[in-house]
Amino acid sequence: MKCVLTLTVAVALALTSLSGPTAADAVRGKKNFKRCKACHSLTEGKKLTGPSLYKIYGRKAATMPKFRYSKGLKQAAEKGLVWNRENLMGYLKHPKKFLQKYLGQKRVSNKMINKYKKEKFRKDVVDYLESVSK
Numbered sequence: 037m038k039c040v041l042t043l044t045v046a047v048a049l050a051l052t053s054l055s056g057p058t059a060a061d062a063v064r065g066k067k068n069f070k071r072c073k074a075c076h077s078l079t080e081g082k083k084l085t086g087p088s089l090y091k092i093y094g095r096k097a098a099t100m101p102k103f104r105y106s107k108g109l110k111q112a113a114e115k116g117l118v119w120n121r122e123n124l125m126g127y128l129k130h131p132k133k134f135l136q137k138y139l140g141q142k143r144v145s146n147k148m149i150n151k152y153k154k155e156k157f158r159k160d161v162v163d164y165l166e167s168v169s170k
């Protein structure tokens with residue numbers, strides 16, 4: 037009996053982790069996004085130090101008109117970089133390293149110098165960006 041119970045709990049846990057972002061994650065992500073707001077708006081066409089992140093989730097990289105992106109990010113966009121979950125998680129962790137890996141070269145230019153090491157922080161921000169990109 038105990039065994040069945042353990043199994044039920046395990047399945048339930050697995051299902052929760054598979055069910056994608058919850059509203060609570062997105063709420064936390066909205067708070068986390070305050071740290072991005074110094075440089076990013078979510079308003080279409082409104083650039084700050086960084087480009088607008090309007091509908092960024094699922095969008096091709098470096099597509100905001102009139103923003104002067106780094107050559108590195110433009111090259112990655114030419115190679116087909118799209119801001120899905122995996123790429124956002126990698127980029128936010130270490131933008132430059134992400135571009136180096138994506139482009140397969142050591143010398144890359146990059147304009148976003150902030151790094152966000154904490155996986156949970158990044159995950160919640162990405163959940164939030166996904167939720168506002170629909």
Ligand code: HEC
Nearest residue numbers: 071072075085086087097098099105106109146147148150
């Ligand atoms: C100090 C300013 C600054 C902060 C803070 C910052 N960024 Fe950026 N970000 C930039 C700049 C500048 C670029 C342009 C990068 C380039 O051209 O290489 C950029 C680019 C991006 C891009 C690519 C946009 C595109 O159009 O392809 C994403 C996604 C992004 N930032 C997300 C975030 C998130 C999420 C946070 C907060 C967790 C954040 N940034 C914090 C300055 C910042």
